[in-house]
Amino acid sequence: MTLTRRTWLLVPVLAALAACANSPSSPPSSTPTSTPAASTSAAPATPGPSAFAAKKPPKLVVFMVVDGLPIRQVLGYRDQLQPDGFLRFLDRGAWFANAYYGHGYTVTAAGHSIMLSGAYPQRSGIIGNEWRDPMTGTPQYNTADPRYQYIGNKTEPLAGTSPENYKVETVGDVLRTLQPGSKVIGISGKDRGAILPAGHKGTAYMYMGGTGQFASSTYYMASHPAWVDAFNAAKPADKFFGKTWAPMLPESAYARSVPDGQPWQATSGNGNKLPAVLGAGMDGPGPRFYGNILPSPFGDELTLAFARAAVEGERLGSDDQTDILSVSLSSHDYINHAFGPESRLSHDHFLHLDAYLQSWFQYLDAKVGRDNYIAVLTADHGFTDTPEWAKSQGRDAGRINPAQAVGFVNAGLARQFGEGRWVIGMSGTGFIFDEPAIKAKGLDADAVYAAAKQLVEQVDGVQVAFTRAQLAGTDTTTPYLAQMRKSWYPGIAAPLQVVPKAGWMFGSRLVGTTHGSPYENDTHVPLLTWGPNWVSQGRIEQRVEIADFAPTLSAILHIPSPRQAQGQVLPLPAK
Structure with missing residues (x-):
């Protein structure tokens, strides 16, 4: 021992x-x-590991x-x-x-x-x-691993089941x-x-949106421990059926935020107005209801209940x-x-x-x-304001339709290199190309990427694009390049990375907003x-x-x- x-x-x-x-x-x-830049206010000196050496580590983080x-x-x-x-x-x-x-x-x-x-x-x-x-253009998912399955739950293609891709x-x-x-x-x-x-x-x-359960995968174990089975058997997600998400404070307390029911707010799921009743119009708990728990406060309540069971x-x-x-x-x-x-x-x-x-x-x-x-x-990222709201406040903001941007770049590349679907689509925040076609025509791939960079930077809402050569280089002065370099892994990330302007986002939907920028x-x-x-x-x-x-x-x-x-x-x- x-x-x-x-x-x-x-x-x-x-x-x-x-x-x-x-x-x-x-x-x-x-x-x-x-x-x-960093604040000029006084801050403690970086302590180093020795600052914590005299303290016994916590029992739980x-x-x-x-x-x-x-x-x-x-x-x-x-x-x-x-x-x-x-x-x-x-x-x-x-x-x-x-x-x-x-x-x-x-x-x-x-x-x-x-x-x-x-x-x-x-x-x-x-x-x-x-x-x-x-x-190849083949879809990839960050935690997908087809060798493993969810325990007691259906495993969809590309479902996250292991840390295999985490290097x-x-x-x-x-x-x-x-x-x-x-x-x-x-x-x-x-x-x-x-x-x-x-x-x-x-x-x-992880939460299973089809069943309202929490499940692990066979990467970790063959079957769940008894405490997980007991938690799921009690069907804690079902208690939220018919529960109302109502505002916590009087209406006057929300004067600093934008009222419900705006045209740029999505209406699917639980709707875009409070109070909202989970499961409204449904006969009882089922996959659609379980999926609607997460975009409500009750998703956090359920997750913390499972965390208590884990403790x-x-x-x-x-x-x-x-x-x-x-x-x-x-x-x-x-x-x-x-x-x-x-x-x-x-x-x-x-x-x-x-x-x-x-x-x-x-x-x-x-x-x-x-x-x-x-x-x-902490948080995994922040959020960009909805473009329509930002525009109503006098800010420059908007949506970049990915298909239209790809079409514009392809039209320009066709004029330069001949007919072809040179850009086959977006991957993350970048463009991927028909690499076999580039090779078959004896073209220099980096020259094609550079031409695509000049074209995509003409698209309304695009701030800058960086080629593979720039991302692999040593330039430390060009704005946003250092940040995009930290997001770029050769052979996995697209060879042309595109940065939208502040307040702009890639997306074809006309409601909601997103994140993903260096701002x-x-x-x-x-x-x-x-x-x-x-x-x-x-x-x-x-x-x-x-x-x-x-x-x-x-x-x-x-x-x-x-x-x-x-x-x-x-x-x-x-x-």
Whole structure:
């Protein structure tokens, strides 16, 4: 048992021996040109791993992700928060006012891949949620692995079932290598939100929209433990049938957000007006109802109920070997996509989430002990305001139809290189080409990409495009290039990456909004910590990146950083 129940006192020795071998292979990334410079306010010096060496690691790390939550929403509604939800972090924890992602294509999978690895997509290979093979055009999904199936649930093609495509290790992977008895659990409404933070050696559970259950895959186990079966057998999702999503506050409290029922707000699912009744017009719970739970506050409530079951079923935080529980709450992302972060529906959902967090933290205080765990909250990306709303406020904004953009570029390439469908479509935020046709005509691929770059930059709403040669080069001065380089993995990402103008988005739908740009709305996210035994309290102004968190957590746990981590230890005030 000595090797599998390693005590915390041995880990600093191992960390010291491995420090050189596990240092990042490139220096910490610099501030992107599109984000504000660091504040001139005083900030604590970067502590380094030694600042945490005197503290025994926590029994439990509670790593919280709110999918699609920009920091501007956290601070914009601060006066309406519960006393012990987000305010636990803002009033009694240590938090970073200027925390950013440093990559350019800011989507869910990419963000979740960075948080606990410290590695950008240029190293992890998780360039987006989905993409197409740049040579064949074959669809790819970030956590798809056809060798594995969901347990007790239907597995659709390209469903997320394993971390096979994730080319780096996480803090949890390092922890379980050194302490195999430690548990690492990832839970989310989305497969990618569970699988990527859980890493290669943890266990992921994700919400099944067809059944209302939470399930793992056969990558992790042959069958669920008894506590998962008991949770699903109780059919907790069914209790939300007929439940009303009603505003938490009086109408006057929402004056700072956009009213319901706007023409640019999606009307599918639960509609775009509050109050909304889940399951309205349905005979009873079924796949359509279960799918509609996530784009409501009740998706978060259900996810946190499963997280409580995991704490108890796995006895997380019950001994001196640190466990990691990652909980990614997906509902805010669905709501922001449908209605916009400026909407009352998003505003009200944030207030519901705050109340859920208060209850969750109070549960952890009682079950695990407030002196035994550290809590962290961040987001995988921010959000861009709905273009129609932004335009009504006098801002430059709009939608770029992908098919029309591809058609325009193909017409120009045909004039230069002859008839052909040179661009076969978009992959992530880039263009992929008919590579066999380019080869058959004896053309230089880089010349075709360069010609396509000049054409796509003429499309209304496009800021700039970067070719494979630029992305593989060393230019550090061109705006947005460094960020897009961090999103680009050769052989996986498209050879021509396109950046829309600020306020613009790719999409053929005329409702809702998205994220995925290198601009502040999408890159500036919360990074909040609480844990009186490990961190002090206060607002830290120094600019940091989310990639810095993995090395910081490694220092707190007295273990080496993940091998491919690109961040550095945060200037977190240690106790």
